[in-house]
Amino acid sequence: MNNMADISRPTRTPQFEARLAKRYRAERNFKLMGQGAIVFSVAVLIFLLGNMLMNGIGGFQRAELAVPFNFAESGLTGDEVSLTAPSAVQTLEMQGMAEVVHFFAEEALGTEGADQLSDQAWRDVAAALTSDPALLSQTEPVLFNLPASSDLASGLAGEGSPEMQALASKLASEGKLAENWDWGFLSRSDATSPQAVGIWGALKGSILTMIITLVLAFPIGILAALYLEEYAPKNRWTDLIEVSINNLAAVPSIIFGLLGLAVFLAVFPNLRSAPLIGGMTLALMTMPVIVISGRNAIKAVPPSIRDGALAVGASPVQVVFHHVLPLALPGMLTGTIIGMARALGETAPLLLIGMRAFVATPPTDFMSPATVLPVQIFLWSDEIDRGFVERTSAAIVILLLFLLLMNSVAIYLRNKFEKTW
Amino acid sequence: MTRIHDTIQAASTALMKARDVSVFYGEKKAIDEVSIDISPDYVTAFIGPSGCGKSTFLRCFNRMNDTIPIAKVTGAIELEGENVLGDTMDVVQLRARVGMVFQKPNPFPKSIYENIAYGPKIHGLAEKKADLDAIVEKSLTRAGLWEEVKDRLDDSGTALSGGQQQRLCIARAIAVDPEVILMDEPASALDPIATAKIEELIDELSGRYAIVIVTHSMQQAARVSQRTAFFHLGKMVEYGPTSDIFTNPIEERTKDYITGRYG
Amino acid sequence: MPEHTVKAFDEDITRLRGLIAEMGGLAEVAIAEALDSLIRGDEELGDSVVARDKKIDALETEVDKLAVRIIALRAPMADDLREVIAALKIAGVIERIGDYSKNIAKRVGMIEGRDRFEPLTLLPAMGELASEMVHDVLTAYAARDPGLAREVISTDAKVDAFYNSIFRNLVSHMVENPATISSAAQLLFVARNLERIGDHATNVAEMVHFAATGAYPPEAEDR
Numbered sequence: 035m036n037n038m039a040d041i042s043r044p045t046r047t048p049q050f051e052a053r054l055a056k057r058y059r060a061e062r063n064f065k066l067m068g069q070g071a072i073v074f075s076v077a078v079l080i081f082l083l084g085n086m087l088m089n090g091i092g093g094f095q096r097a098e099l100a101v102p103f104n105f106a107e108s109g110l111t112g113d114e115v116s117l118t119a120p121s122a123v124q125t126l127e128m129q130g131m132a133e134v135v136h137f138f139a140e141e142a143l144g145t146e147g148a149d150q151l152s153d154q155a156w157r158d159v160a161a162a163l164t165s166d167p168a169l170l171s172q173t174e175p176v177l178f179n180l181p182a183s184s185d186l187a188s189g190l191a192g193e194g195s196p197e198m199q200a201l202a203s204k205l206a207s208e209g210k211l212a213e214n215w216d217w218g219f220l221s222r223s224d225a226t227s228p229q230a231v232g233i234w235g236a237l238k239g240s241i242l243t244m245i246i247t248l249v250l251a252f253p254i255g256i257l258a259a260l261y262l263e264e265y266a267p268k269n270r271w272t273d274l275i276e277v278s279i280n281n282l283a284a285v286p287s288i289i290f291g292l293l294g295l296a297v298f299l300a301v302f303p304n305l306r307s308a309p310l311i312g313g314m315t316l317a318l319m320t321m322p323v324i325v326i327s328g329r330n331a332i333k334a335v336p337p338s339i340r341d342g343a344l345a346v347g348a349s350p351v352q353v354v355f356h357h358v359l360p361l362a363l364p365g366m367l368t369g370t371i372i373g374m375a376r377a378l379g380e381t382a383p384l385l386l387i388g389m390r391a392f393v394a395t396p397p398t399d400f401m402s403p404a405t406v407l408p409v410q411i412f413l414w415s416d417e418i419d420r421g422f423v424e425r426t427s428a429a430i431v432i433l434l435l436f437l438l439l440m441n442s443v444a445i446y447l448r449n450k451f452e453k454t455w
Numbered sequence: 456m457t458r459i460h461d462t463i464q465a466a467s468t469a470l471m472k473a474r475d476v477s478v479f480y481g482e483k484k485a486i487d488e489v490s491i492d493i494s495p496d497y498v499t500a501f502i503g504p505s506g507c508g509k510s511t512f513l514r515c516f517n518r519m520n521d522t523i524p525i526a527k528v529t530g531a532i533e534l535e536g537e538n539v540l541g542d543t544m545d546v547v548q549l550r551a552r553v554g555m556v557f558q559k560p561n562p563f564p565k566s567i568y569e570n571i572a573y574g575p576k577i578h579g580l581a582e583k584k585a586d587l588d589a590i591v592e593k594s595l596t597r598a599g600l601w602e603e604v605k606d607r608l609d610d611s612g613t614a615l616s617g618g619q620q621q622r623l624c625i626a627r628a629i630a631v632d633p634e635v636i637l638m639d640e641p642a643s644a645l646d647p648i649a650t651a652k653i654e655e656l657i658d659e660l661s662g663r664y665a666i667v668i669v670t671h672s673m674q675q676a677a678r679v680s681q682r683t684a685f686f687h688l689g690k691m692v693e694y695g696p697t698s699d700i701f702t703n704p705i706e707e708r709t710k711d712y713i714t715g716r717y718g
Numbered sequence: 719m720p721e722h723t724v725k726a727f728d729e730d731i732t733r734l735r736g737l738i739a740e741m742g743g744l745a746e747v748a749i750a751e752a753l754d755s756l757i758r759g760d761e762e763l764g765d766s767v768v769a770r771d772k773k774i775d776a777l778e779t780e781v782d783k784l785a786v787r788i789i790a791l792r793a794p795m796a797d798d799l800r801e802v803i804a805a806l807k808i809a810g811v812i813e814r815i816g817d818y819s820k821n822i823a824k825r826v827g828m829i830e831g832r833d834r835f836e837p838l839t840l841l842p843a844m845g846e847l848a849s850e851m852v853h854d855v856l857t858a859y860a861a862r863d864p865g866l867a868r869e870v871i872s873t874d875a876k877v878d879a880f881y882n883s884i885f886r887n888l889v890s891h892m893v894e895n896p897a898t899i900s901s902a903a904q905l906l907f908v909a910r911n912l913e914r915i916g917d918h919a920t921n922v923a924e925m926v927h928f929a930a931t932g933a934y935p936p937e938a939e940d941r
């Protein structure tokens with residue numbers, strides 16, 4: 035093709051070739067820039083996650099002392115009924131369980147070692163006994179890995195006072211002190227010692243708060259979006275509403291905390307720190323996002339679908355709920371994911387309404403005092419005790435995993451409802 | 456002033472009658488005092504250049520202009536004696552009696568079965584699944600689609616070819632047992648073979664349903680209809696038997712348009 | 719009348735009409751020359767008329783092809799459709815007129831002793847009338863004039879009258895002079911051809927009226 039043109043009407047002149055090369059170069063450069071941007075973002079993400087994971091790994095472990103416990107010689111009494119009753123732990127406490135544990139610890143670890151046992155360590159043994167009362171009749175000693183004190187734990191990590199470090203290395207070389215994987219971290223709640231803290235309290239608090247947020251923000255947001263798009267007349271008032279909602283979505287979150295403080299807590303003063311209040315505050319914050327993305331999703335449904343439904347004799351409500359809503363749902367879900375993810379990570383408004391209490395047991399319902407993951411992380415990061423650093427990183431990892439799980443569920447739902455038209 | 460051919464008798468047995476219908480978009484008059492009778496005995500075609508208002512007028516019959524806020528319709532349209540444009544007419548019921556097929560096929564993004572079954576369901580025309588199945592089969596058969604899709608009723612309606620989708624939309628309109636079917640350029644998005652199938656379908660349906668078709672193609676209007684109305688700038692210029700309009704029109708404007716001398 | 723949006727359509731119609739006009743002109747000349755050759759006994763002229771009839775036939779074929787093409791490609795409606803159909807039929811009729819003229823010219827050599835034929839003097843007048851009919855109908859076609867077409871139709875009565883009188887004349891001549899029967903018979907045929915030409919011109923006039931108005935002229939009586 036080119037050869038024939040060369041003679042009579044040359045199109046591939048040198049200027050043409052130069053222009054062509056320049057065009058291809060520009061294309062290539064643009065592509066490279068894009069790839070570079072992606073690589074940079076991924077690198078930052080990997081760096082962040084990697085950093086968190088590396089720091090957090092340590093947070094999932096804790097220093098534990100090996101203590102063989104002989105139930106038969108312990109002198110503890112009880113049977114099936116008393117040991118499974120709700121007050122079983124108090125009963126065991128009154129029987130002097132702590133001293134018994136200390137006694138066996140001294141036998142195994144020596145006085146110094148036993149002194150460095152966490153003062154709440156006896157509760158682990160009590161928990162084992164209440165879940166399996168048959169242990170009481172065990173004649174053979176049962177090995178328990180009980181948490182060490184935070185001083186000893188620091189010593190094992192190579193920090194703290196020289197005496198502790200020496201003790202720690204001595205016990206470690208005897209095989210009595212080790213860093214074990216700490217599954218209990220996921221089931222315990224806040225505590226004063228980093229050896230005894232767990233994330234479950236904050237996690238449950240987050241879950242409860244998110245439930246409230248979702249239950250409030252999603253229906254109200256979707257219905258508001260539907261009304262504004264389908265039914266509201268186009269006049270100055272609806273324009274004003276639209277502008278207001280757009281602005282609301284951009285308001286700093288701490289303002290919502292002030293609102294929650296001023297309004298919700300004035301109405302329910304004794305529910306300070308409850309997931310209900312926290313959820314309501316976050317719902318206020320999330321709703322504008324859902325409304326905006328909902329409206330865009332509804333706008334994207336082609337009018338031909340509506341016309342088709344109307345022409346068959348569907349009423350406006352039927353058109354909306356049978357045709358528009360199912361098609362707009364994927365987009366709405368995406369907006370909801372974004373809103374909920376943001377709400378999950380919010381700290382400032384919740385701090386303001388008081389969800390910063392020290393909560394040693396997980397919340398029982400929506401009204402009981404609770405805290406949420408980001409607030410917990412914030413509080414732990416403030417602690418002086420060196421052991422809290424790793425725990426904070428571990429909590430961050432949990433938060434990221436929770437976020438990932440939420441996103442995956444929502445993406446799965448969105449893909450399931452995705453339909454082509 | 457519309458020129459109506461003498462050979463048209465004012466059918467007092469007409470199913471739908473429009474009298475002096477005007478449509479305003481805000482201040483602008485889009486349709487100027489048009490009157491016409493619609494009957495199942497003949498297919499009526501509306502022809503005219505772009506923007507002459509034929510689609511707008513068509514949409515008056517099933518009050519689809521209601522969806523446009525600035526549109527205002529005056530005059531009278533009667534369906535078997537009832538005033539269609541009045542406040543007492545239930546628009547939802549009206550649209551079950553006066554169906555519509557659009558230019559671009561618009562099946563619902565549901566299964567073929569659901570597409571057809573939707574209308575009867577919301578109008579309560581069938582209670583049991585067996586009845587619904589019967590309606591689906593009948594509608595698809597009448598639309599000439601049953602043999603092609605009977606084994607895949609659960610496939611998505613949007614997976615069909617363009618011509619099949621349009622026949623699906625026609626079947627959907629038939630499913631609610633209408634009296635009138637309005638077609639707004641039903642074949643303009645289709646290839647010649649699909650177009651021919653649609654035209655054949657219109658032939659078969661006429662007689663049972665009163666069909667009104669808006670078309671850009673004069674050949675199609677000539678092939679498919681028995682009465683033709685020519686619109687120009689919102690007015691109905693001429694109305695008469697199709698063969699007369701296309702062999703010996705009276706009005707100069709009509710003649711210019713159909714011989715390709717327009718504009 | 720405004721032009722078609724597609725200019726080529728106008729060109730096709732113009733060409734079609736041009737072909738008809740050309741055919742018509744040739745046919746007119748053929749009638750005049752055929753009669754002339756007959757009256758003067760000019761066999762050479764007669765032969766040339768016969769030869770030129772082929773041209774008329776060729777033109778008719780061309781009109782057929784063009785008309786079919788226009789119908790297939792342009793989908794003509796209303797006036798255009800009637801125009802094309804009329805052109806098709808008119809071409810056929812003019813071709814037959816040409817054939818009649820050719821037929822007249824062929825009989826030149828078969829007439830003897832023309833000075834003695836009294837009827838021979840009537841023929842030119844009849845021929846002129848027929849020729850005039852053809853000329854007028856072609857004018858009506860060019861001008862799309864239904865009024866002129868109707869006039870042509872009424873003229874046919876005169877041509878018929880001519881034929882009747884020539885017929886009686888020739889018959890009585892044949893009775894009185896049996897020796898001249900063969901020549902007289904030829905003249906009968908010639909008169910018959912002229913009468914037929916008149917009828918055909920009437921057919922063309924009816925087509926012209928139909929193309930122009932969409933209806934045939936009111937009185938379609940037997941002629």
